[in-house]
Amino acid sequence: MFESYTIKDIAKALGLSTSTVSRALNGSYEIGAETKKMVLEYAERINYRPNPIALSLKEQKSHSIGVVVCEVANNYFSQAINGIESIAYNRGYHVIISQTHESPAREEANIQYLLSRHVDGLLVSLSAGTTDTSQFKYLHDKGFPIVFFDRVAADIETHKVTANNFKGSFDGVELLINKGFTKIAHLTNSNNLLISRERLDGYKAALDKYSIPFKPEYVKHCDHGGMIQEEVELAVNELITMPNRPEAIFIASDRLTTSCIFVLKKSGLKVPNDIALIGFTNSDVAELFDPPLTVIRQPAFQMGQMATEILIQTIESKRPVTEFVTEQMQTEIILRTSSNKI
Amino acid sequence: MFESYTIKDIAKALGLSTSTVSRALNGSYEIGAETKKMVLEYAERINYRPNPIALSLKEQKSHSIGVVVCEVANNYFSQAINGIESIAYNRGYHVIISQTHESPAREEANIQYLLSRHVDGLLVSLSAGTTDTSQFKYLHDKGFPIVFFDRVAADIETHKVTANNFKGSFDGVELLINKGFTKIAHLTNSNNLLISRERLDGYKAALDKYSIPFKPEYVKHCDHGGMIQEEVELAVNELITMPNRPEAIFIASDRLTTSCIFVLKKSGLKVPNDIALIGFTNSDVAELFDPPLTVIRQPAFQMGQMATEILIQTIESKRPVTEFVTEQMQTEIILRTSSNKI
DNA sequence: CTGAAAGCGCTAACAA
DNA sequence: TTGTTAGCGCTTTCAG
Numbered sequence: 001m002f003e004s005y006t007i008k009d010i011a012k013a014l015g016l017s018t019s020t021v022s023r024a025l026n027g028s029y030e031i032g033a034e035t036k037k038m039v040l041e042y043a044e045r046i047n048y049r050p051n052p053i054a055l056s057l058k059e060q061k062s063h064s065i066g067v068v069v070c071e072v073a074n075n076y077f078s079q080a081i082n083g084i085e086s087i088a089y090n091r092g093y094h095v096i097i098s099q100t101h102e103s104p105a106r107e108e109a110n111i112q113y114l115l116s117r118h119v120d121g122l123l124v125s126l127s128a129g130t131t132d133t134s135q136f137k138y139l140h141d142k143g144f145p146i147v148f149f150d151r152v153a154a155d156i157e158t159h160k161v162t163a164n165n166f167k168g169s170f171d172g173v174e175l176l177i178n179k180g181f182t183k184i185a186h187l188t189n190s191n192n193l194l195i196s197r198e199r200l201d202g203y204k205a206a207l208d209k210y211s212i213p214f215k216p217e218y219v220k221h222c223d224h225g226g227m228i229q230e231e232v233e234l235a236v237n238e239l240i241t242m243p244n245r246p247e248a249i250f251i252a253s254d255r256l257t258t259s260c261i262f263v264l265k266k267s268g269l270k271v272p273n274d275i276a277l278i279g280f281t282n283s284d285v286a287e288l289f290d291p292p293l294t295v296i297r298q299p300a301f302q303m304g305q306m307a308t309e310i311l312i313q314t315i316e317s318k319r320p321v322t323e324f325v326t327e328q329m330q331t332e333i334i335l336r337t338s339s340n341k342i
Numbered sequence: 343m344f345e346s347y348t349i350k351d352i353a354k355a356l357g358l359s360t361s362t363v364s365r366a367l368n369g370s371y372e373i374g375a376e377t378k379k380m381v382l383e384y385a386e387r388i389n390y391r392p393n394p395i396a397l398s399l400k401e402q403k404s405h406s407i408g409v410v411v412c413e414v415a416n417n418y419f420s421q422a423i424n425g426i427e428s429i430a431y432n433r434g435y436h437v438i439i440s441q442t443h444e445s446p447a448r449e450e451a452n453i454q455y456l457l458s459r460h461v462d463g464l465l466v467s468l469s470a471g472t473t474d475t476s477q478f479k480y481l482h483d484k485g486f487p488i489v490f491f492d493r494v495a496a497d498i499e500t501h502k503v504t505a506n507n508f509k510g511s512f513d514g515v516e517l518l519i520n521k522g523f524t525k526i527a528h529l530t531n532s533n534n535l536l537i538s539r540e541r542l543d544g545y546k547a548a549l550d551k552y553s554i555p556f557k558p559e560y561v562k563h564c565d566h567g568g569m570i571q572e573e574v575e576l577a578v579n580e581l582i583t584m585p586n587r588p589e590a591i592f593i594a595s596d597r598l599t600t601s602c603i604f605v606l607k608k609s610g611l612k613v614p615n616d617i618a619l620i621g622f623t624n625s626d627v628a629e630l631f632d633p634p635l636t637v638i639r640q641p642a643f644q645m646g647q648m649a650t651e652i653l654i655q656t657i658e659s660k661r662p663v664t665e666f667v668t669e670q671m672q673t674e675i676i677l678r679t680s681s682n683k684i
Numbered sequence: 685c686t687g688a689a690a691g692c693g694c695t696a697a698c699a700a
Numbered sequence: 701t702t703g704t705t706a707g708c709g710c711t712t713t714c715a716g
Contacts, residue, residue: 004457004460049457049458050458051399051460052458052459052460053395053398053399053404053460054399056395057393057395057396057399062395064436072420072423072424072427073420073421073424073626078414078415078420079415081414082414082415085414085439085441089440089455094406094438094459096436097427098431099427113431115346115391116391116392116394117394117436118346118393118394118395258626258627258630261630262629262630265629265630283627284415284600285600285625285627285631287604287607288600288603288604288607288631288632289627289630289631289632290630290631290632290633290634291632292632
């Protein structure tokens, strides 16, 4: 156990009461200038640090925020968490991270855990399996601060930070079309997720703009978002063994993108010669891939920061918050060779 | 603010005293069976959760552990953190992560922050810039629980969890030698780090075994561990523009490995035709690189778990711990094409 | 077997 | 301007 000084130690050493010390430390004005100086100097000298736990107990605030994501070892989320930490740290909050591994049951358990930890607010990106958001609705109705980011709940009116999924998707598919592809498949995450539906809409809209008929059999959902390799393998293999095989695949999720490349590699198909590729991913090494991967990138770090800003503002708001913002940030498309038409 | 039930609510509702309720909840035996049952049932019904903050204040324990790493967005560390979280979570601890970005000043500030947060112990992987470990020595001497992992302090006798860096390195270099290379350069992290020195020793030992003379000019240190791209660029360019250019590079750090490939790609040299490569990295996508990368992989997740186990054991030990363990785990070498002799 | 009361570190209302 | 005191939620002596 590591001892540290308390306000009481200071009071005793200086022959003051604890409240006087407290006031001096907190810069209250109803205090003698020299008393204050004396206290501050002494506190400085012994390197006094207030006990955040005592403060929390007093204020009924834990100064911690809970983060719920599917997986930390995911380019997008690790970057988002970086953004979250950067803001939280500066504002005196610490973050407790929990992972759902795309399971609604774990999601619920994690929320319970975080609440039992008395977090002051929640930063949530839904699991791919979540269909029932009543848990969040309940909390939100009770006035508990929640900000959704990336994978938001469609049916709850609260703060949301998302990327412009429709446009990101539209741009990606349009790029493939402009390269000369018309047989474009779409590999995506669970339809439970709003982002999947938005990206599917973007895909359809781009096809539509160029009068390319939409083929439902070209769309494959992986309900576990690339976590289960077999699922991806099945989906991709269905795609590449079709009689009318697609010439390009547009992939709508970070994890799926790398998983898909693994499957293609295993199948022996060459990218982009046999099949072209473009995918959502925040990988920093997509350029080093064989071939370098054309990607749609989300501003993960900034999204994390933004969501955290909004959450802390909500937590610290004096009056109950009734106006909810939705921030939409732009994606970026990085052209490399995987999307080339040979 | 999100209200939740307290022991007082239960006491009032049941017409008991708070101490009785407390005893019932904690399974104390000096309590009436039916009183106990009544309390437990009621607590269950209202979904009572003890307030961890109050507990912390009482026990003088925060139930949190501080983690100090250079960077979260690093394959090795993100996996290690995963391991850390997995254990901590189950044992009722939460983790506060802080990043040094390889700067000793930030490292010191982070430690101060974590201490002010009253963490119960520290999991530390030193920054590349750290030369002065007196801060840790001081804490350790005071009996504060610290476990170093991966980048350990050579001069402090405390718990340590490392990979077998010497052997990992030796095996990697030996592999290159067996492929037929003799002109093998070594790109590595700051010499401040014990892991760098151990890996350098492994490199030398392998050369020595095959009677290949050691050339100091073949060893390049990047003191910021690949964080500063220019530094890596400089080092790699020096290597590839030497009169007697090396035919292979052995890279001793995760971040440096990818950075180095970026530089080589930019330079136009082909791997492995012009220069072969083998590197320490925990990337999950090294197989997708062009060419697929031969890697030395550390058991990051397990190292994180192990370090956390040891730390929590130390924290919860009744008597002061005076025996310190050093756990050494084995690396794994994964052979792919980047190390081929053409 | 149960209750009253003190105390963990801190702040703030109230007194002086 | 400073001190006294109560209280945040909980555990734990000490009495009863």
